[in-house]
Amino acid sequence: xxxxxxxxxxxxxxxxxxxxxxxxxxxxxxxxxxxxxxxxxxxxxxxxxxxxxxxxxxxxxxxxxxxxxxxxxxxxxxxxxxxxxxxxxxxxxxxxxxxxxxxxxxxxxxxxxxxxxxxxxxxxxxxxxxxxxxxxxxxxxxxxxxxxxxxxxxxxxx
Numbered sequence: 001x002x003x004x005x006x007x008x009x010x011x012x013x014x015x016x017x018x019x020x021x022x023x024x025x026x027x028x029x030x031x032x033x034x035x036x037x038x039x040x041x042x043x044x045x046x047x048x049x050x051x052x053x054x055x056x057x058x059x060x061x062x063x064x065x066x067x068x069x070x071x072x073x074x075x076x077x078x079x080x081x082x083x084x085x086x087x088x089x090x091x092x093x094x095x096x097x098x099x100x101x102x103x104x105x106x107x108x109x110x111x112x113x114x115x116x117x118x119x120x121x122x123x124x125x126x127x128x129x130x131x132x133x134x135x136x137x138x139x140x141x142x143x144x145x146x147x148x149x150x151x152x153x154x155x156x157x158x
Contacts, residue, residue: 061091100136104129
């Protein structure tokens with residue numbers, strides 16, 4: 001039986017997604033993704049969606065970013081983690097507030113909280129987190145608005 005996890009693993013395995021000579025399929029919404037999967041199968045659909053995501057298609061970027069977030073921690077390979085960060089950043093740069101929030105969280109998670117002071121890397125990660133929370137908050141994204149309030153004293157220090 002082919003599971004959702006099998007499908008997501010294939011999508012994120014970039015070594016199997018090298019064929020870039022793909023049909024010109026426009027993907028505008030999740031219905032297009034469903035049609036693509038039904039018509040071409042998950043492996044071929046994954047190749048096309050990966051290419052479109054890398055070309056800037058927000059729907060495909062969101063699909064890959066959210067797909068990686070649904071995998072159990074034990075199934076997250078380095079490749080999947082990298083893809084999650086890449087596609088989340090691409091979607092954030094395309095203006096998606098949820099991705100901007102998630103990217104801010106990724107930067108916060110990179111901060112080493114075991115140190116008694118902020119290193120240069122920690123400060124840079126906090127600056128990036130603040131930047132992406134501000135972008136999402138400017139669109140009215142409530143979780144980022146709250147995060148900015150919660151982290152105000154930390155952000156004031158950097």
